[in-house]
Amino acid sequence: MNKLLILSWLLCSAAQGMPLTDGRPEFGKKLFDHYNCNKCHNKKMGGDGNTIFTRPNRKVTSQQQLSAQIEVCTKNVGADLSAQEKIDLAAYLNQNFYKFK
Numbered sequence: 356m357n358k359l360l361i362l363s364w365l366l367c368s369a370a371q372g373m374p375l376t377d378g379r380p381e382f383g384k385k386l387f388d389h390y391n392c393n394k395c396h397n398k399k400m401g402g403d404g405n406t407i408f409t410r411p412n413r414k415v416t417s418q419q420q421l422s423a424q425i426e427v428c429t430k431n432v433g434a435d436l437s438a439q440e441k442i443d444l445a446a447y448l449n450q451n452f453y454k455f456k
Contacts, residue, residue: 375418375455377439378446386444390432410454418455421445 373391396404409414415421425444429436436444449455 373451374442375446378444378449380439380443380447380450382440382448383443384443386434386440387447390429390434393427393431395428395431403448404408408448415453418449419447421448421453421455 393404396407398404400406400410407416415424422441422445425441425448429441
């Protein structure tokens with residue numbers, strides 16, 4: 356399969372978003388803590404990493420963008436998450452910060 360076809364498939368998958376209702380926020384919280392996600396966020400935000408989710412100019416403003424950002428962040432921390440783990444992480448972030456429907 357060529358790289359363009361794979362990239363197109365990935366973008367389409369990310370654009371559809373994750374079914375947040377299938378997520379388990381309690382497991383997402385464990386993943387968030389296990390991979391120390393706020394370590395990077397703390398550096399970017401100058402202290403409280405959780406403000407990255409609620410800042411006025413945040414990058415993530417939809418469920419689809421949340422899915423795409425999770426892909427970027429998991430690569431940044433070297434996490435090899437399953438599809439269910441990504442959904443769990445999205446559910447945790449949504450429940451506590453984003454509140455997407």
